[in-house]
Amino acid sequence: MQFQQLQYFVAVAETRHFTRAAELVHVAQPSLSQQIRSLERELGADLFLRARGNITLTDAGKALLPLARRILADADTARHEVQELVQLRRGRVRLGATPSLCTGLLPDVLRAFHDRYPGIRLLIEEGGSHDLVRELARGALDLALVVLPLPTPAPALTTVELLREDLVVVSSPEAPVPGRGGRAVEIPDLEGERLVMFRHGYDLRELTVAACRSAGFEPDFAVEGGEMDAVLGFVRAGLGVAVVPRMVAARAGRGLRVTPLARPGLHRTIALAHRSDVAPPRAARELQRMLLER
Numbered sequence: 001m002q003f004q005q006l007q008y009f010v011a012v013a014e015t016r017h018f019t020r021a022a023e024l025v026h027v028a029q030p031s032l033s034q035q036i037r038s039l040e041r042e043l044g045a046d047l048f049l050r051a052r053g054n055i056t057l058t059d060a061g062k063a064l065l066p067l068a069r070r071i072l073a074d075a076d077t078a079r080h081e082v083q084e085l086v087q088l089r090r091g092r093v094r095l096g097a098t099p100s101l102c103t104g105l106l107p108d109v110l111r112a113f114h115d116r117y118p119g120i121r122l123l124i125e126e127g128g129s130h131d132l133v134r135e136l137a138r139g140a141l142d143l144a145l146v147v148l149p150l151p152t153p154a155p156a157l158t159t160v161e162l163l164r165e166d167l168v169v170v171s172s173p174e175a176p177v178p179g180r181g182g183r184a185v186e187i188p189d190l191e192g193e194r195l196v197m198f199r200h201g202y203d204l205r206e207l208t209v210a211a212c213r214s215a216g217f218e219p220d221f222a223v224e225g226g227e228m229d230a231v232l233g234f235v236r237a238g239l240g241v242a243v244v245p246r247m248v249a250a251r252a253g254r255g256l257r258v259t260p261l262a263r264p265g266l267h268r269t270i271a272l273a274h275r276s277d278v279a280p281p282r283a284a285r286e287l288q289r290m291l292l293e294r
Helices: 003-015 018-024 029-043 059-085 099-104 106-116 129-137 187-192 203-214 228-236 246-251 282-292
Strands: 048-051 054-057 092-097 121-126 143-148 157-171 194-198 220-226 242-245 257-260 267-275
Touching: 003 018, 003 029, 003 059, 018 029, 054 059, 092 099, 092 129, 092 282, 099 106, 099 121, 099 228, 099 242, 099 246, 106 121, 106 282, 129 143, 129 157, 129 267, 143 157, 143 282, 157 203, 157 228, 157 246, 157 282, 187 203, 194 203, 194 228, 194 242, 203 242, 203 267, 220 228, 228 242, 242 246, 246 257, 267 282
Parallel strands: 092 121, 092 143, 194 220
Antiparallel strands: 048 054, 143 267, 157 242, 157 257, 157 267
16 A cells, blocks of 8 residues: 555545546546556455446445545654754744733743744634643644643643743722722722623633632622733723733733732643643744743
């Protein structure tokens, strides 16, 4: 069985037409048909039912198709990996991160990575930890920055703790100082504040709501359902206060008052995750090293 034969087989299976398949793989149609017949002889089974204008897979063809696709995909991954080994001149990294980390942690690290490896494409996907874990598991991401503990057990993932970050309260400078007007806000003080709250699925939403309920009250939402940039904009407009990561508040610029939470405060643990059964590509491993050494 030859690699090229599998390419031709998959092309015919997907187009259901020998001539169009030959055009797709840039080979003469008689040559493609000959290679398919040779593959069938080697396997001892017909792969296609050939009728005028109607090409369908036999049971043997249906069994071979997912295996052939997997072999071709593995070969493509191997080719990609070897290319990346050539001084990391080409390639890509598919990185997932929560929106707050895209705003706070990633810009400086990604700039340094891009300066060192300008030929590597960076593909960023924003989402909550639950969504990112799912994308990692199905192979759509190489790495992901997630908030621990993970929303569901993920035995197929390897996680490495990256940092522990304080959360702070942001408000409009034109609004009264949140809480009792002191230098820090107690969690019970938030009972008297209207909160600008993130959408469902945001780790920060779950953490803030859980803290309020532990303090014995249900939070009062002025606005809810926003992403990070929208939440900060609503706070600047004086609609309410929000609990956000310290790094995000530090990068948010003017128009926000930042008040720490009194001890013990609120914190979140950020980890770098990847699949346990598949080593990340070379470029992804280099980005992983830079994140861990930041």
